[in-house]
Amino acid sequence: MMEWQTILGHFAVQLALVALTVLIHAAAMILVLRHFVRSVPPEGVHVPFLRSVVFLFHIVCLILAAHLVEMVVWGLAFHLIGIFPSSFTAYYFAIETYTTLGYGDVLLPRDWRLTSGWLATTGLLMFGWSTAVFATIIDRLNESRIQRVVERLQA
Template structure:
C-alpha cells in the first residue's frame, strides 16, 4: 500500500512540475516583444524550440522524481539505474533489463501511466502553440 501512496504523490508532483512549466511558458510568452503580423513566423520559429526544450526539461524533472522514489523506497539501489529504470517506464519502452523489487512492482506501471499523461499534456501544449500561430497566419492572409 505504501508504494502506491508514494506513486500517487509522485503523480501529483508531476502535475505540479508540468503546471509550473506551463505557467513559465505563459510568462516567457509575455516577455517576447509584441508580435506584428509580419514577424509572426519568426515568433513561431523562436517559440517552438523554447516550448519543446522547456517541456523536455519538465519531463526530466519528473523522471528524476520517480528515480528518487525508487531509490528511497529501495526498489532500485543505484541512483543511475533508478533514473534509467524510471525513464524506461515513464516513456513506456519497458525494456525489462532492470526489474523492481517485488514489494513495489506496482509503481512501474503507475510511472508509465504518469508518463503517458504528461506526454499527452505536452503534446496538447505544442499543438496549442502551433495552433495560435496558425490562427495569426490565417488572419494575416485574410487581410
C-alpha cells in the same frame, strides 16, 4: 504474498509521486504559457518564420526540461527508498518507464511492480498535457499567418 500494510504503504508512495509530478507539470506548463503570452507580438505584427521556429524550439526545450525533472524525481525516489541500489539504474528505469519505452531489461522488485504502471500512466498523461499546450501555442502562432494568407487571396 504481500500484507495490506505493505500494499497501502506502496500506494501512498505511488500517489505522492503522481501528485508531485502533476504539481511540477502544472507549474511548468503555467510558466510555458506565461512565456508564450509575454513573447507573442501584438496582433497584425508579422513574425519571420525563422524567429517562430526558434521560439518553438525554446518552448520545446522548456517542456522537455519539465519532463526531465519529473523523471528525475521518480528515479530519486526509487533510489532513496532503496528499490535500486544504483542511482543510474533508478534513473534509467524511471526514464524508460515514464516514456513507456519499456525495454524490460530492468524490473522493479516484485512487491513494487505495480509502481511501473503508475509511472507509465503518469508519463502518458504528462506527455498528453504537454502536447495540448504545445498544440495551443502553435495554433495561436498560426492564426495571424492564416489570416494574412486569407487577406492575400481575397485581394
